[in-house]
Amino acid sequence: MKLYVSSDMEGVAGVTSWQQVDARTPHPEYAIFRRYYTLEVRAAIDGAREAGVTDVLVNDSHGPMHNLLFDELPSDVRVVFGNRKPYSMAQDADGGFGGAFFVGYHGGAGDADAVLCHTYAPSVIYEARVNGILCSEATLNAGLLGYYGVPVLLVTGDRTTVDGVARQMPWVTGAIVKESIGSFAANSLSPAAARDAIFHAAREAVSRAKGAKPYVFTPPLALDVQLVTAAQADLVASIPSFERTGGRSVRFVHDEFPVLFRAFVAAWRMGGLAS
Amino acid sequence: MKLYVSCDMEGTAGVCSWRQCDPEDRDEYPIYRRYMTHEVRAAIDGAREGGATEFLVNDSHWSMRNLLWDELPSSVRVIAGAPKPHSMAEGLDGGSDGVFLTGYHAKSGARDGVLAHTFSDETVYRVTINGVECSEALLVGALAGANGIPVLLVTGDSTIVAETLRAFPWAVGVAVKESIGYYAANTLTPQAAQIAIRAGARDAMARVAAARPFAFAGPVEMRLETTGAQHADFIELMPGFERLDGRTVRFSADDYPTVYRAYVAAVRLAGAASAPA
Numbered sequence: 085m086k087l088y089v090s091s092d093m094e095g096v097a098g099v100t101s102w103q104q105v106d107a108r109t110p111h112p113e114y115a116i117f118r119r120y121y122t123l124e125v126r127a128a129i130d131g132a133r134e135a136g137v138t139d140v141l142v143n144d145s146h147g148p149m150h151n152l153l154f155d156e157l158p159s160d161v162r163v164v165f166g167n168r169k170p171y172s173m174a175q176d177a178d179g180g181f182g183g184a185f186f187v188g189y190h191g192g193a194g195d196a197d198a199v200l201c202h203t204y205a206p207s208v209i210y211e212a213r214v215n216g217i218l219c220s221e222a223t224l225n226a227g228l229l230g231y232y233g234v235p236v237l238l239v240t241g242d243r244t245t246v247d248g249v250a251r252q253m254p255w256v257t258g259a260i261v262k263e264s265i266g267s268f269a270a271n272s273l274s275p276a277a278a279r280d281a282i283f284h285a286a287r288e289a290v291s292r293a294k295g296a297k298p299y300v301f302t303p304p305l306a307l308d309v310q311l312v313t314a315a316q317a318d319l320v321a322s323i324p325s326f327e328r329t330g331g332r333s334v335r336f337v338h339d340e341f342p343v344l345f346r347a348f349v350a351a352w353r354m355g356g357l358a359s
Numbered sequence: 360m361k362l363y364v365s366c367d368m369e370g371t372a373g374v375c376s377w378r379q380c381d382p383e384d385r386d387e388y389p390i391y392r393r394y395m396t397h398e399v400r401a402a403i404d405g406a407r408e409g410g411a412t413e414f415l416v417n418d419s420h421w422s423m424r425n426l427l428w429d430e431l432p433s434s435v436r437v438i439a440g441a442p443k444p445h446s447m448a449e450g451l452d453g454g455s456d457g458v459f460l461t462g463y464h465a466k467s468g469a470r471d472g473v474l475a476h477t478f479s480d481e482t483v484y485r486v487t488i489n490g491v492e493c494s495e496a497l498l499v500g501a502l503a504g505a506n507g508i509p510v511l512l513v514t515g516d517s518t519i520v521a522e523t524l525r526a527f528p529w530a531v532g533v534a535v536k537e538s539i540g541y542y543a544a545n546t547l548t549p550q551a552a553q554i555a556i557r558a559g560a561r562d563a564m565a566r567v568a569a570a571r572p573f574a575f576a577g578p579v580e581m582r583l584e585t586t587g588a589q590h591a592d593f594i595e596l597m598p599g600f601e602r603l604d605g606r607t608v609r610f611s612a613d614d615y616p617t618v619y620r621a622y623v624a625a626v627r628l629a630g631a632a633s634a635p636a
Contacts, residue, residue: 108635148636166636167636168589168592168593168632168636170592170595170596318442318444319442319627321444322442322444322620322623322624322627323597323598323624323628324597324598324599324600324610324617324620324621324624325598325599326598336598338598343598346595346596346597346598347596347597347598349596350593350596350597350598350628353593353596353628353631354624354627354628354631356631357627357628357630357631
């Protein structure tokens with residue numbers, strides 16, 4: 085079985101602040117947590133391999149998307165590395181995968197008790213919905229994977245994130261590495277204990293793959309995005325085929341989920357120009 | 360008769376560097392901002408002598424809040440600020456009888472065009488509509504034309520004036536300078552330019568009966584070539600855009616205004632690609 089791994093950083097054990105995940109400045113803390121992040125990905129891969137996974141593709145999905153430390157990964161995985169991928173956190177999902185892992189994921193914009201919660205662009209996206217369903221990053225990425233027939237098998241992160249995914253995709257195995265206390269604090273496992281939990285959850289998740297389903301949004305599809313400010317909506321509404329539905333809201337309607345997903349990427353990138 | 364004025368800055372007499380046009384510049388910009396305003400005022404004064412009664416001025420340069428209110432007639436309306444969905448052509452959706460383009464400059468890549476560019480100096484290499492390579496003057500003039508409004512006057516360097524008159528032969532052109540490459544010009548003084556623009560504006564009004572709206576026949580296809588592949592990467596994310604090669608995207612629609620708005624959106628999103636990844 086081929087496994088797809090989308091790895092983010094805010095949901096890694098011990099992470100409670102932007103400095104720890106800030107790859108761009110970068111903050112000295114980042115170097116520490118970058119290693120924990122890589123080792124959580126490795127634990128997930130190791131667990132999956134014990135349950136029969138053969139090929140692994142890891143999509144580095146955090147910040148500038150070149151965070152993983154290659155020396156800490158198995159040498160026989162492929163990595164999608166680097167920024168500005170059209171399908172972003174779900175790039176190259178169409179490769180015939182038997183399942184997907186979401187490692188280090190975090191809560192959606194506005195979630196209570198979710199460390200560093202956001203949906204793609206923290207200062208731009210207030211809320212995103214597809215066909216009325218409130219979407220976290222996990223939801224949107226699962227939708228693209230689902231379009232290609234790939235079910236999500238595992239999610240790791242804080243309890244809010246894991247519970248949120250379980251509500252939308254009850255077949256997903258969860259590894260809860262911390263209990264968030266607001267946006268910037270958590271009661272966390274140690275990184276070592278988190279790796280152990282992720283390893284075992286990954287093995288279980290693959291062994292339960294037969295019961296998993298692709299998460300599919302049924303066309304016609306309507307994407308409703310609420311921006312943080314009206315100035316952002318001014319810009320986003322200028323994207324072809326976008327409709328302004330309110331001071332801070334826009335809508336895009338299309339039958340193909342990949343087109344909708346890319347339109348969402350265009351929307352938050354365009355909205356970011358307002359600041 | 361109601362007149363619409365889209366005023367840019369690079370085609371103002373004397374302008375030959377970005378510092379003169381950059382609202383962040385504290386030394387040169389305040390001087391040339393005043394000349395820009397006075398050229399707009401000269402165009403309005405001439406048009407009034409030629410029979411225009413009402414004026415809508417769309418500040419179309421950079422931050423789009425360059426015009427000095429105290430130097431304009433108090434009876435005009437001004438569209439100030441950015442971003443605007445139609446950018447340099449905001450407010451051109453009807454109600455005006457003619458268009459003036461003042462302070463305009465040559466298109467991206469033009470030879471002998473001071474500060475020549477097409478919306479973005481940084482990201483736009485070339486834009487064609489139905490195979491015709493477009494300047495800002497042509498893009499804006501075509502939006503006016505789609506709404507039945509003819510271009511009557513264009514002012515700027517001799518390169519953009521000559522090119523614009525080929526597309527809109529009924530218009531009057533006032534060349535305030537001869538560009539010598541991208542950063543130099545043989546120019547009229549601002550005072551002489553204002554006199555020439557006032558006379559040209561009056562003349563343009565006298566020829567209004569012969570003026571025609573310019574329109575691209577539908578279906579309308581835009582091809583946009585960006586300076587780098589990273590810009591096309593972003594533009595391609597938007598619905599309706601097709602990637603033709605590393606630096607080329609295509610967008611088609613039945614009507615030109617939809618294509619024009621897509622162009623504005625494309626240039627904006629391309630700008631986001633210039634930031635560090």
